[in-house]
Amino acid sequence: MKTIPLDVVYYEKIKLRAGDLRKGMFVCELDRPWAETSFPDEGFEIETDEDLEAIRKCCEFVYIDLGRTQAVRVKIEKGPTPSFIRENSTSLEDEMSTAEVAKNQTSNLVQNFLDEVRRGQNVDVQLAKTAVSQCVASILRNPDALMLMTRMRQKNSHTIQQAVNTCIYAIILGRLQGLEAKQLEELGTCGLLHDIGNIEIPNYILDKTTSLTEEEFAIVKQHTTYGRDILMSARNIFAGAAEVAYGHHESPDGSGYPRGLVDNQISLNCKIVSVVDKYEAITRHTVYRSAQNHLDAVHILNSLANNNKIDKALTCSFASYMGFYPPGTLVELSTGEVGIVLKPNPKQRLRPQLLIVRDSERNPVERFVDLGIKPFDAKGNPYKIKMVHLPGYLGIDLAQYQTALIQAYD
DSSP states (O other): OBOOOSOSOOSOEEEEEGGGOOTTOEEEEESSOGGGSSSOTTOEEOOSHHHHHHHHHHOSEEEEEGGGOOOOOOOOOOOOOOGGGGOOSSOHHHHHHHHHHHHHHHHHHHHHHHHHHHTTOOOBHHHHHHHHHHHHHHHHHOHHHHHHHHHSOOTTOHHHHHHHHHHHHHHHHHHHTTOOHHHHHHHHHHHHHTTGGGGGSOHHHHTOOSOOOHHHHHHHHTHHHHHHHHHHTSBTOOHHHHHHHHHTTOOTBSOOSSSOOBGGGSOHHHHHHHHHHHHHHHTSOOSSSOOOOHHHHHHHHHHHHHTTSSOHHHHHHHHHHHOSSOTTOEEEETTSOEEEEEEEETTEEEEEEEEEEEOTTOOEEEEEEETTTOOBOTTSOBOOEEEEEOTTGGGOOGGGGHHHHHHHHO
8 A cells, every 4th residue: 555645636526336446446535534544644555465454444435636647458359430420532731731720720710718707707608619610621631630730738738738638639539439420520629628617716726735624625516507607698699509518527326416316317519528528637737736648538538437437338438449559659578669649550569660759878869660561670579569658758758850750640
């Protein structure tokens, strides 16, 4: 059992039965006073079978802090990916500049909305739908362009990038469910504006680098009500945006907030945004929590899905589409070289195509390697992906390699 200092804040706390706990989960609250147990009252990470047995002997349920929960490797079935999602009508080279314009315009729109809310003005949701429609059109033509954009993290724009990335992921997941363009525009708008209520949460709470108190966490949870109220007073409102702002923290098992809805009471848009919002939050670095890589994020999503905290079918669909190594992922090989994932190999999902950008001595290079075709390195040893790194590792900026990435697709 490992105690972890309280140097991070809850981004989400969820209730689990003691029998559903797994190693790597961080327990932050019990169903009884800490003093009645031998557990450290600052919380702890479950490390051994003995830890699990000790919890099950004295607790029926506990709360885990998702922000401090390590990867929980729960297998989930591979879902089928509809063929149309990969049937690109334009090349990446042709789509990249259009996608960049769409993303920038959407980002600017989010900033304008935040400024308007701060000034007490009503936002115009129709403007959001107009901007999002460009993202939808880009994804329908070639989803790889905007997917690569989500990997190009910008400094000092976490709130805006979170909104835009959630929008993009939601559109892709909605497309996987067979939604049409108009439905995707509304879904993307929901994803873009789902957390707008955070603007009403005091900065001293949002920027806190230590654990939230129960009172502070209760204030954070009010962002769903604030978001609903902001969007209900917006111009050209459509009900779905306010509904998702209010309901994206609901859980199929009824343990979510603010209303404790159960599975069949939660709309599809809410379920979709809930899945992709959690993925974006887990992979995003904040002042209070380090980002986790793609594989760890998928493992955590799988655990939540298997515990009925998010929709399992949607999680399976999203994880299957993203694959083990999505385009733009930084990976380190067994040789010590570091590369950017370009494309998956459909028949060899663990052996993608790469752009090597650092040699084994960490010197800058640029060369292409298809692990599906070239399974051995120069010394005759099998090429293997050793680990996945976070964006920005070794100062690697994906935008710097944009031209090379585009050429690799063509």
